[in-house]
Amino acid sequence: MNRAQLIAHIRQRESFLCVGLDTDPNKLPAGMSMLDFNKAIIDATRDLCVAYKPNVAFYECHGPEGWRILEETVRYIGNEHFIIADAKRGDIGNTSDYYAKTFFSSMPCDSVTVAPYMGRDSVEPFLQYPDKWAIVLALTSNPGADDFELLTQDGKPLYQQVLTKVSQWGTPDNTMFVVGATRPTMFEDIRAIVPHHFLLVPGVGAQGGSLSEVCKYGMNEDIGLLINASRSILYASSGSDFAQAARLEAQRMQEEMKALIA
């Protein structure tokens, strides 16, 4: 999916919601399979969101069967939503080539989350596919972000060094950044460095970030945000009404987004 198509979906659905598919068998209604759960969540939220983000760890821990469920989930989503393989990959060039192939050729994902630590040759293989995207970690929403991302490096925090360098390797048409919602005022500094890039924003919902604060400081001329919610939608109810409850929570967020776009 290219940038123009993504923006068109956002405008049409009045939503920049990404539903995170962190599917945990221990949290599903009794007797329900991961794949059936995912399909029900997707059917209940299709018109309310523009992106789905399967968290690869939750699938690969089930071995070959988990990998099959991931592939079938991605295929079930189809091509009207932006698909993010949340895999945090990154390795030397010839290995990153294989990771890119995994998610872009073997599976029809639109994007992969990528860890920047190993530098340019670890990111560039993800930028070689037309209409596919690298979503590079910049400032994450977890407590450990303080350990390295916020350390000052040559006068700037590491995450700003990452934004500055990585934005030169690709373009706003093939690169996004992960920026957590838990430090919303930092979006001002971030937008000074990458005014046009889309940002994938976890941390609204279960982690406590504020949607309106993120939008106040982070929105750009094309919206420029994909706001992820995982647990707050997937597990809005633990009963047999989980899909309706997921829809209600997604709808609540979509209506808040619609008001913020207007």
Place this chain on the structure above:
Amino acid sequence: MNRAQLIAHIRQRESFLCVGLDTDPNKLPAGMSMLDFNKAIIDATRDLCVAYKPNVAFYECHGPEGWRILEETVRYIGNEHFIIADAKRGDIGNTSDYYAKTFFSSMPCDSVTVAPYMGRDSVEPFLQYPDKWAIVLALTSNPGADDFELLTQDGKPLYQQVLTKVSQWGTPDNTMFVVGATRPTMFEDIRAIVPHHFLLVPGVGAQGGSLSEVCKYGMNEDIGLLINASRSILYASSGSDFAQAARLEAQRMQEEMKALIA
């Protein structure tokens, strides 16, 4: 495998060689399966090395079938060698839990390579399993290492900040670091920070690093090094004699190691 067992294998085999299983179907003898190739390489090198390192990217790009080959390869290696899942994982705490479960519970690996960018809660889940190890990226052997790892951060290069902080989260009994062979003199600075940790060293062989230089600056009282070679062993011959050729190359390295230990 615990530290004492690893050291005993090194002393007994007079080797600290790790064979990297970066198995590429396009480089195998005609008609040979990935699994049969891996088994032949393992059988040809068992007595000459102490560790095997499957590069997970090369397996997961083949989907569920690739994942099955990875599992069968790990089981075939058995428990007389230290098994490294070279996966470069790392995510927020609850997701890293799943990655740790993947490689330590679902599969009998001894260790996983971990990217440090997201900080403490992304690494700690890998330190919760007895006799299992996190091998954290510090200074890698690829050109992109210059981009962030070598940037000066609060007066020290980022990779030294990583060594300093991460070594406080675990111990030399459950934490190793990746340090590439391509900058051997930097091992002096590294040993000043982590004198007792084992280091996993890629970059000898195809990438041009020198084994004797690495040992000169990097060896400690327990050897403290695992030297990886992948392509130079796996593809020493492209013909039907690939296993014998792999053994000869592994033997050449083991003999060099034996002389350096003495």
